[in-house]
Amino acid sequence: MFLSDLSIKQPVLATMMMVALVVLGLFSYRELSTDLFPKVDLPVVSIVTRYPGVSPETVETEVTKRIEEAVNPIEGVRHITSTTSEGFSSILIEFELGTNIHTAAQDVRSKVSALRRDFPSEVEEPVIQRLDPAEIPIVSISMTSQELGPKQLTALAEKTIKKRLEGIEGVGSVTIVGGQRREIQVLLDLDRLKAYNLTIAEVVGALRSGNLEVPAGKINHGPLEELVRIEGKLPEPEMFSNLIIKTIRDVPVYLHELATVVDGYEEQRSLALLNGERALALEIRRQSGTNTVDMARAVKAAVPKLNEELQGRAVLRIVRDTSVFIEESIADVKITMILGGIFTVLVVYVFLNSWRSTVITGLTLPVSVISAFLMMRILGFTINMLTLMGLSLAIGLLIDDAIVVRENIVRHMQQGRDHYEAARVGTSEIGLAVVATTFTVIAVFVPVAFMGGIIGRFFYEFGLTVAFAVLVSLFVSFTMDPMLSSRWFDPAIEAGIRRRGIARVLEVFDRWFERTHGVYERAIAFSLRHRFLILGVALLSFLGALVLAPRLGSAFFPEFDRGEFQVSFKAAPGSSIEQSETVARQIGKIISGQEGVAYTYATIGSGYTGALNEGSIYVKLKPKRERGLSYWDLRAGLRGQLSAFGAARISVEDVEEMGDAKPIQVSVRGPELKELDLLSAGLMQIMREVPGTVDVDRSLDREKPEVKVTLDRKLASDLGIRLDSLAMTLRAMLNGEVATQYEDADGDAYDVRVRLSENQRRSVDTLEDVEMLSTKKDAAGKDMLIPVAQVASFSRSTSSSQIRRMDLIREVRVSANTAGRPLGDVIQGIRDRRSRLDLPAGYEIVYTGQAEDMRESFQYVNRALLLAVIFIYVILASQFGSFTHPLAIMLSLPLSLIGVVVMLWAAGDTLNMMSMIGLILLMGLVTKNAILLVDYANRLRRSGMERTGALIKAGSTRLRTIIMTTLAMIFGMLPLAFEIGEGAEIRAPMARAVIGGLITSTLLTLVAVPVVYSLLDDLTARLQRAGLFVTAPRTRQLTIDD
Incomplete structure (x- = not known):
């Protein structure tokens, strides 16, 4: 060679x-970079568009549907999913794998850009970007203070902490949650406005023109040039009160006569709670392509330095760090590698002495x-x-x-x-x-x-x-x-050498093993005399494994203890942030009372849609050794306690990283929301009946209360009032309008927002008194102010709080978690009962989420398994120059399934992606032993030995090698099978499947392969005698030297 x-x-x-x-x-x-899983570019583009203050139905019609119809023809589009809520549209476009995502994203931008001019003017610029796993927060830091108020704490976070963290290598962005950013508020008194015959538009215009800094040009002095700048920026917030809004009959009307100017903060749209107490949170995301662990280490190194610099004014604390699990998992896998290597080498030493x-x-x-x-x-x-x-x-x-x-x-x-x-x-x-x-x-x-x-x-x-x-x-x-x-x-291999210490003990083992050769030779001889008995035993064992296999259940991936989970909640639609905070505190109190909980970290309004009635509570558990309950028992007990909580819909689930955390997702699709409401309610009832389903919920919320303003178009036209003028006036009164910006001494800019005072924003009656400037003049040629109540009527109603669409069709997503039962069994239970639900024409039920991922992935694994078997046969047939000898060797494949099923069943594992990958790996391993045996038997037969003697001699000669290599592989995988370290639950089924398959395939191969070899040899001989095969001249089998 x-x-x-x-x-x-x-x-x-x-x-x-x-x-x-x-x-x-x-x-x-x-x-090499370190991460939990391989880098995978997801072929998904997101489009987020805001249309402030507009109902979900209007946003769906004016924005969502238009964008969906525009991007749907783009090549490679697989699915389009959208979520529309008040003033918000989110569209996810999933492309086929292999699509050039950069080109696809550019195509999406072009389509949306062409639509932009057709949108209402109030629609903000759509934000289009690729869905990047790097957008998941890696580290979350809480910031609390006993000295600083919310406004000062937010300013400190924005001006100092955020900028310092963003300067760390690898940090992509830092988002503040729960901050109360400074804002200059101009709170109008409606009665005073009416008294002076002024509108909010005039106030806004006066503020804009009265707080300007305008370049006027330049003056040349020979070789010198000076800029001329009109300095009109107000240096102090209090000075806004003295701005002149309008002069009436030579008398100036000052802002303080119409409104109260408050140096306050923006209306809070997000909230963070650490152990139930308000805090400010900083969510840190990494740059795309950077090392997660290195970035997190740098951030963690910076936190103590920042705390030292803050000198007690505020305290930073890391409340969530995804890199910890990554580091611990990788470290534990390295340990299992080392242990596996040690065990493997020990096996070799025992046999070779x-x-x-x-x-x-x-x-x-x-x-x-x-x-x-x-x-x-x-x-x-x-x-x-x-x-x-x-x-x-x-x-x-x-x-x-x-x-x-x-x-x-x-x-x-x-x-x-x-x-x-x-x-x-x-x-x-x-x-x-x-x-x-x-x-x-x-x-x-x-x-x-x-x-x-x-x-x-x-x-x-x-x-x-x-x-x-x-x-x-x-x-x-x-x-x-x-x-x-x-x-x-x-010298250790020399015969008759004197051994000492452990070598003498191993020599005893060696002599015992040599005696097993005789036992094995007799076993082969017995098997060759009773070939059909041996085949019957092997077949019965295989059939028994097939009977046992359905009891394993199926799942996508094994569940594993990450030492953390989250509790998501959804309060009633329309709930204020204060109401959601109360709900979060109540749930957090129940969670903190559980044994094994280290702390809780809650966020409200920081989700994808920014809904104030939705929140999640991150639960960090104590180390495993300090918990009295297992991870799953703790979650089950908590779920039981929270089931009686009536103030919100609650789900105990894995920490959400991308997409919905619930594994069961069923889409009910059709044109009408009312029918979808009925169908989804029926499906929820069916799912609740299936054992193993918990936290059953749906995306369709209860309708949100609203006030509808209906314009009398004929009368409004006669009085010179336009619809857009009405909408803009009421929106400015309620949500406010940013008139200008105030710049402090540090050059930081803050919005100056004009709106009605808080007590006047609480009643519809106040809105009826709002006056709008008409486009027409009165008889004297003067401006006319028309009360809203004169041209519009107010009525209370309800509307959808959220509308979902899938592939251009409305849908209601019904979701659930699983507990105590494999995902595949739960899905099958839902499928079996779904027939009880009568679907009208034009409506359908589609399984999505992990159920669809599992079905698709299992198909790919089965294809890979089939290809592996075909490749193995091709290689063996090429090596042995025979179509039948590979069949004898490949008998090891079904025999290995016996051990796989028994081992997984004994360990309580399911048939999941990891165990199935282990099964594919096993296909390559179990043939190794049979190859060694058949290869040597063929060599002996070519040297002139008869078949039975060759099989017995080959088995006896290769026995030590077969047992040694099998034990080496088994002991090398034992650390993985014993679930050592963090995340070991996800790795163990693969190792257990391989170990179980190796054990049975090795034991049965040693006797079954010689039997099948002889039977196939007899069959070939009979076919040759019958003239079905032409006997080829005897040729020498290829050797490695060839």
């Missing part, structure tokens, strides 16, 4: 190749793992849970080739060959089988790496990382292992 011969002849070259791989790998490792042989084989592990970092750096991968988990699972696999090569070399040494010859012949003899086993493993990882959908993007790095590490392990096994075996004399 070229590689092994070259390495044996050129040991320095072989050593330097290994050194180069390790050095490059170590340098690459230092450059030689520390030198153990070192020769064990060196494959660090070289392969470290070299994988080089490939990760070249391809732009990150150190994340999936890439490290792949390397952890592959620990026993990486040393597998080295074990096979070294064990075969040692066998030749024990037969009398010298080290040099044994290394050369032993490697060459086993080489083709090792190549075949390695490529069968790679054959299962390549389909995993190239699965479709978002799930394929997540496992792309996983599959390629393991595949590359396995290739490197093959390279090391054919270079460094034979080189060291030829040069490094190992």
